[in-house]
Amino acid sequence: MPTSVELAAMRRAIIISASGLGTTSPNPAVGCVILDAAGRTVGEGYHLRKGDPHAEVNALAAAGARAAGGTAVVTLEPCNHEGLTPACHQALLDARIARVLIAVMDPTSRGEGGAARLRKAGVDVQTHVLEDEALVVLGPWRASQSFQRPVLNLLIQTNAAGYATAPTAEALAEIELQRHAHDLLISLDGLAEEGRTGSHGRHFSVPAQPVPDEPGDAVTALAEAGARTVLLVGPSKLGERLLSGSLVDCVTLLVPVPEPSQATTTTSAPLLPDGYVLSRITRAGGQLVVSAERR
Known part of the structure; x- marks a missing residue:
């Protein structure tokens, strides 16, 4: 189960994700917070626009080496494919993140999702963490995917x-x-x-x-x-x-x-x-x- 510190970090990730509303489309507005191995916040980031680094990459850049052995708290499942930017699940693995908390699963995942790939690599992954709260920001994007x-x-x-x-x-x-x-x-x-x-x-x-x-x-x-x-x-x-x-x-x-x-x-x-x-x-x-x- 997520700790109180992790839940607070997820709410922080949700709040900062809204900074991308009105600029990220057709991508979603996503936020990420990095906790070090002791549970201290060492980095955070959000996605600004398509073609720019995703939330996880920005948060990891802020955290630097302090991310190793720590936890990534992210509002949307890390992507599993390379497009205009590298795959975010791989960036988390490269940073040696030990645990990932995800609020909303990505309906656009291609084949095996980022969460499954992280688990295969030995990362502890928990999903649907504060999902309803994260949908305050991600709801319109997910609805547009459903409505086409x-x-x-x-x-x-x-x-x-x-x-x-x-x-x-x-x-x-x-x-x-x-x-x-x-x-x-x-x-x-x-x-x-x-x-x-x-x-x-x-x-x-x-x-x-x-x-x-x-x-x-x-x-x-x-x-x-x-x-x-x-x-x-x-x-x-x-x-x-x-x-x-x-x-x-x-x-x-x-x-x-x-x-x-x-x-x-x-x-x-x-x-x-x-x-x-x-x-x-x-x-x-x-x-x-x-x-x-x-x-």
């Missing part, structure tokens, strides 16, 4: 009656906050731009033309760009058609905070589209940020 398309999040400003309107200044500020965790932002006119400008590197492309209004064509264009997560600003024809096609995974509504005397007034429009359930509600200034996920 990007995870689509639609953000819509509503008025007091519950009807979609053009974004207010407060809504635009919320969009600026949320875009940084997404690969692409699709504006009201259908134009695509990086969530964080210039963050992905040469293995990612931004559609040069407006994204097509037809759901199938739109999803294809976004997937071909290498996107795993996309933020769409509504209301738009594309957003409406993606909703109708059950392709929107999360809807975020920006709802004006009502006056206390109006709090029991029934709105004229349904708050959520059919098929969605509330997942998070918070307040930002004079608006409520209401998120719902598709069943």
